[in-house]
Amino acid sequence: MSYWQTDETHDPARTSWVASAQDHGDFPIQNLPYGLFSPAGASPRAGVAIGDAILDLAACVGAGLIDCAPLLEDQLNGLMALPVAERVALRRRISALLSNPAHRPAVEPLLHRAADCTLHLPARIGDYSDFYVGIHHANNIGRQFRPDNPLLPNYKYVPIGYHGRASSIRPSGDPLVRPRGQRKPPEAEVPVVGPTARLDYELELGVWIGTGNDLGSPIPIGEAADHVAGFCLLNDWSARDFQAWEYQPLGPFLAKNFHSTISPWVVTPEALAPFRIAQPPRPQGDPAPLPYLSDADDQAHGALALTLEVYLSTRAMRDAGQPPMRLSQGPASNMYWTVSQIVTHHASNGCNLMPGDLLGSGTISAPTRDGYGSLMEISSGGREPISLPSGETRCFLEDGDEVTLRATASAPGHVSIGFGECRAMIVPAR
Incomplete structure (x- = not known):
C-alpha cells in the first residue's frame, strides 16, 4: 500500500458502534490515532482514540483480540518501528473491531471515557x-x-x-x-x-x-x-x-x-x-x-x-x-x-x-x-x-x-x- 492509497478503513460510509464517534470533529472511525494514556489510578498504556472514548489496546492484546506485542509496552516507540505493512494490518483490525457490531460485547468493556483519562507523551523522544x-x-x-x-x-x-x-x-x-x-x-x-x-x-x-x-x-x-x-x-x-x-x-x-x-x-x-x-x-x-x-x-x-x-x-x-x-x-x-x-x-x-x-x-x-x-x-x-x-x-x-x-x-x-x-x-x- 502506497502512502497515498486508501482502503476500506477510509470508507465514508463506515460507522462505529461507539456512538460518540459519529460526526466527531477529530476522532471518527476513519482516524484511529494512537496515544499513551492512563485510566484513573492505572499505569500508562497504548490506546486509540474513537469519538469521546479511548480503546485500551494493551487490554485488546491480553484478551486475544489483537496480535501485536509492541502494544504491551509502556511507550509507542515499538509500535512506531513496525513496518508499514504491519501498521496497515493493525489499523484494519482495529477498524473492524470498532465497526462490526459482532465485536461489541468483547470490545466495549475495554473502552474508557477520554475525559477520565490522562494523556502522556506518546513515545520516548530520543532526539x-x-x-x-x-x-x-x-x-x-x-x-x-x-x-x-x-x-x-x-x-x-x-x-x-x-x-x-x-x-x-x-x-x-x-x-x-x-x-x-x-x-x-x-x-x-x-x-x-x-x-x-x-x-x-x-x-x-x-x-x-x-x-x-x-x-x-x-x-x-x-x-x-x-x-x-x-x-x-x-x-x-x-x-x-x-x-x-x-x-x-x-x-x-x-x-x-x-x-x-x-x-x-x-x-x-x-x-x-x-x-x-x-x-x-x-x-x-x-x-x-x-x-x-x-x-x-x-x-x-x-x-x-x-x-x-x-x-x-x-x-x-x-x-x-x-x-x-x-x-x-x-x-x-x-x-x-x-x-x-x-x-x-x-x-x-x-x-x-x-x-x-x-x-x-x-x-x-x-x-x-x-x-x-x-x-x-x-x-x-x-x-x-x-x-x-x-x-x-x-x-x-x-x-x-x-x-x-x-x-x-x-x-x-x-x-x-x-x-x-x-x-x-x-x-x-x-
Whole structure:
C-alpha cells in the first residue's frame, strides 16, 4: 500500500458502534490515532482514540483480540518501528473491531471515557530537530531584519533545521512556565536577566519517525515516507527577546529549549492517505530541488490537505465567559519542503534517525496576516498590537494566556479527521 492509497478503513460510509464517534470533529472511525494514556489510578498504556472514548489496546492484546506485542509496552516507540505493512494490518483490525457490531460485547468493556483519562507523551523522544520550511514565515521574519533580502541564499536549496531539546517537550495541557533569560533591550548598554517580555507561540506540524536507519546509511527520497510513523501538532514556544540577542552565530538556544507543546495523539500516515495532495509548485525562477531531494511521487502526493488554526484565550476573556479568539487559519501546504524531503535531508549525511524521534516543520504561515503562525508576524514585531474581545491588546503573550492549536484534514468524498488539541496556559516565571 502506497502512502497515498486508501482502503476500506477510509470508507465514508463506515460507522462505529461507539456512538460518540459519529460526526466527531477529530476522532471518527476513519482516524484511529494512537496515544499513551492512563485510566484513573492505572499505569500508562497504548490506546486509540474513537469519538469521546479511548480503546485500551494493551487490554485488546491480553484478551486475544489483537496480535501485536509492541502494544504491551509502556511507550509507542515499538509500535512506531513496525513496518508499514504491519501498521496497515493493525489499523484494519482495529477498524473492524470498532465497526462490526459482532465485536461489541468483547470490545466495549475495554473502552474508557477520554475525559477520565490522562494523556502522556506518546513515545520516548530520543532526539528532536526543528526545521524552517514555512516559506511565508521565513519571508515575514526575514523581512523584519533584512527588508531587501528576507531569505538567505541557502533557503531554496537546503531544508534549514537545527537540533532542539527533547527533555522539555510536554503534552497538551501541561502549563508553560514563563522562561527567564538574558536579553539586551535597545536602550540598555549591557544585557539584563529576567523573564521574557516577548513570549510567542509557533504553529508547527510535528513528524514522528518510525523505522530508523543505520548510522552512515542515508534514507533515499523515494523511501522516506516509509520512515514516518505519524503526525502531531507542535507549538515550539519562543522567547523572541532572548533569541534576538543569542542566536548569532550558532542559532536558537535558550530562546527555544524551555518548553515545546505537542498534541498527544499520533495521527498515522495511513489515516491521512485521503488527504494527500500535490506539493505546491515552486515560484517561477526558483531552483529545482537537488537530485537527492527530488521524487515525482513525493511532489504529487507529499503535501497534506490540513487546515491549521490558532486560538487565544486570556484570563479576562475566560472570567467574562468569552470564547477563545481565533488568531489565524491557513493550510499546512504552505511548506517549501515536503516531509519526505526533510527526513531525507536529515539522514543524507548518514545521521541515524530512530523510532520516536520528533521533527518539527518550523512555523507554518499563510501569505496574509489572517494565516500567520506567530505573534511576531501578526504584530509586526510588536509594532501593531492585536485587539481582543475583552478590550485587551496583545503584541506578545502574557501570564494567564492560553494558546490552542488545532488541525483538520478534509477532502471531497471523505470524512474529515482532526488532531485533537495542542494547548498550554502560561504561568508566571519562577
